[in-house]
Amino acid sequence: MAVHRMILCDLPNELLLMVLEYLSSSAIATLARVCWHLHDLVNTDSLWSRLCRQEFGVESLVQWNVSSFQELYSRVLFPYRYLLGVWEGDLKYYGELMEARVDNGRILGQLWRASSSQNIDLPLYAEPLFAVEVSDKEVRTVCLYRDMKGKRATLKKCHSGSTELLEVQFKVMYDFTKTKVDSVSLRSWVREEYPPAFADIWENHGFLRQAFTNRYKSLQFRQQLVQYRPVALPPSLSSDFPLKPGIYKGTYSSHGIELILVTMEGSIVKGQKLTGDPNIPASKVTFQGLLQCPIPPDQYSSWGAAIFNHRQMLSEIRNQVDREEQEHSRRTNVESRQLTVTMLNSVPLQEHPFSVSLGFSGDLQTYPNVSLARFPSSGQVAGDGYVNPQWSLNQLVLFPSGNFAIVWMELRSVSFYCKAQEL
Incomplete structure (x- = not known):
């Protein structure tokens, strides 16, 4: 058959x-x-x-100005798919956070910025940077940034070793180091962005004057060419532990609010700056903590209080972090996530009163009055221009909301961190 x-x-x-x-x-x-x-x-x-x-x-x-989904896919979405995601901009010291997403008939690149005030409850605000759009049947990239709006922009993929970079180039060029700042505009900006306590004294304070001027210039003027590195957002963890990996806002005294990428691998929690300042620039690690070694509650007030013990305690923390990182490098991503979840689920959590200790300064008017646990931590400090970087002894304080604080024992100050909900 x-x-x-x-x-x-x-x-x-x-x-x-x-x-x-x-x-x-x-x-x-x-x-x-x-x-x-x-x-x-x-x-x-x-x-x-x-x-x-x-x-x-x-x-x-x-809003797409195309005749078919096939045209949209083949001419815009697929060729420019590499843009989509979160990127870290290479601007000296300060850095910036850029996200590209599909938005209302175009691919929109926008900068995420934190308020220059110390009000960490204020949401991040987005400032448009560029757009990929279809105009008169032509796919073009245009600048949307402030006084350069409407100028042509060039997007280019390149590599640095194994890292894929994105170059964003505009046709208008500003030399950041030589750009003059209008004093009237600068004063107005400081009074809008900063609390009265800073706005009334900054002109007579050399450090604050330089810091505010550099910050203003970094926001108002752009280099012709900026390189961006992709930000690998950490995967979520299936754990009830309040602290989650992701992008956080953190208070840094006169430097204002900065954006931090928090990752959790094994027992290590690490904060890496996405935006920075002349002391600890963007891309540098700002703190590292050990979650498997909570500080006993009866030692909260005495732990790290004796200055002569700081070097020994720091050495123990740094050695433990180094060992953990070496072990992590030998595991697969799946094994590492499973180990992290197992470790987090075993951390004892119990509510205890919290207040900023006498003699310590903080950037918030009010802090949570209850904490769940405290962990040994080390934080990076340096002089202006990232000169002589060193590690400092800290406590990481976890709150029920998942927010946390870093108590800088030697600096006698408190930084507060909360999740950036926009990203």
Whole structure:
């Protein structure tokens, strides 16, 4: 008996389209080169509508200025997909945080900024940087930043070793170091952004004057070319432990609020600056804590109080961190996450009263009055220009909300950190 062999193209188009819905865009493009029948079928816009929706969350062509989902996918979304995500800008000392996302008929690159005041409850605000959009059938990249708005921008992928970089270049150039600042505008900005306690004294205080001027210049003027490194956001952990990995806002005295990437690997919690200051610049580690070694509650007030013990205690913390990091490098990501969750679930948590100790200064008017645990920590300090960086003894204080504080024992100050909900 003769065996009838059916080939793929013998299937009705309705069934073929159902099969194609399981394929990726690269597989669909390959299939289109098999024969004219499949080539024509691949041009069915419902296929590309699915890809736009599944990969980029785009469900409508409204505002996109294109005629089909296939055109949108092939000319805009797929070629510029490398932009999407969170990036760390390489601006001397200060850095900046940029996010690119699909937004209202364009790919929008925007800078996330924290308020220059010490009010950490204020949300981050977004400042548009560039947009990839379709105009008169041309895909173009335009600048949206302040007085450069409307100028052409160039986006370029490059590499530094194994790290993929993004270069954003504008046609207008400012020399940050030589740009003159209008004193009237600077005074107005300081009074808008900073509390009266700073706004009334900064002009007669050399350090504050320089810090505020540099901060103002970094916001108002841009270099012609800025490089961005991708920020690898840590995966969520399936644990009830209040502290979660992610991007946090942190208070840093006269430097204002800075953005910190908090990661948790094994028993180590690490804070790396995404935005920084001339003392500890962006990309540097600001603190590291050990979560498997909580400080006994009866030692809260005495732990780290004796200055002569600081070097020995710091050495023990640093050695433990080094050992943990070496062990982590030998594990797979899955093993590391499982170990981290197991360790976090075993940490004893119990409510205890909290207040800022006498003689310590803090940036908040009021702090949580209850903490769950305290952990040994080390924090990085340095002179202006990141001169002579050293590690300082700290306590990491965990609050029920998942927010936390770093008590700088030698500096006798308290920094407060809360999750940035916008990212």
